[in-house]
Amino acid sequence: MQVDADSFLSGSSRRWVAHYRKNLDRDWQIPWSSGTALTSGEKQRIAASIAEFQRGEASEAQDYLGKSSAFSTVARDPDFHAASILFVAEENAHAALLLRFMQETAIATRQHSFSDVVFRWLRSIGDLGWSSRVLLIAELIAQDYYPCLRAATNHAALHRICDKIEYDEKAHVRFQTERIARLEAGRSDPAVGLRRGLQSVLLCGAIVVVYLEHRPVLRARLSxxxxxxxxLRRNRRAQRAINANRRCM
Structure with a gap:
């Protein structure tokens, strides 16, 4: 059974490497030259919010990649770390797209963000499984944030950027649920339950903070x-996926 499990796990890593590499070649045809301009009202609505999310998407993720490299070595699964590198590169590509949009529409960047500092600290204080759970929180929120950002303006390039990021984040949720299941496979059910509870508490806090900070954008679609x-519904689905994946290991 161990051989079968190892084959399944290494196969998952290879599939994610293939996914990220294929995604690099996908042309989203972002209409940078469409001539669309932001109105003053649209710019006022999104400027602070998009700057904060752009800051959050940009990270060298050295701590995360260090943990990934160590796990990859112990697990004898080099594709595991290769997928981590490609995942971080995809997040940085999101940051680059948002930055280009901000530069073309004269929206100032943010050098510091308290929320981002807290998020990065939370991601760094545990093992790779915990780091992945913190990342999952951000990705669950992003799945609803970017459709709201899309609805907040009529800018053609921003619409397409949001389409791409939303598409990528859906895959990132699946990526993290598989990883969390693998990384926590050796933990007892009570220990995993405690992590699940802590994740849910942090998610509830993040929902309140994000809505308060990004209300002008989120109100474009959601109360x-x-x-x-x-x-929260997405979180329940993700938790069920983690449990289902754990049973396969």
Whole structure:
């Protein structure tokens, strides 16, 4: 059975490497030359919010990649770390797209963000499984944030950027649920349950903070109640996926 499990796990890593490499070649045809301009009202609505998310998407993720490299060596699965590198590169590509949009529409960048500092600290304080759970929180929220950002303006390039990021984040949720299951496979059910509970508590806090900070954008599609409901529903689905993947290992 161990051979079968090892084959399954290494196969998962290879599939994610293939996914990220294929995604690099996908042309989203972002219409940078469409001539669309932001109105003053649209710019006021999104400027602070998009700058904060752009800052959050940009990270060298040295701590995360260090943990990934160590696990990859112990697991004798080099594709595991290769997938981590490609995942971080894809997040940085999101940051680059948002930055280009901001530069073309004269939106200032943010050098510091308290929320981003807290998020990075939370990601660094545990093992790779915990880091992945913190990343999962961000990705669950992003799945609802970017459709709201899309709805907040009529800018053609921003619409396409949001389409791409939303598409990528859906895959990132699947990526993290598989990884969490693998990384926590050796932990007892009570220990995993504790992590699941802590993740849910942090997610609830993040929902409140994100809605308060990004209300002008999120209101383009969602009330607070609807935002909270949809994010929590996504979290329940992700937790079920983690449990299902753990049973396969």
């Amino acid at each position: 607070f109640g609807k935002f909270a409901t949809t994010v």
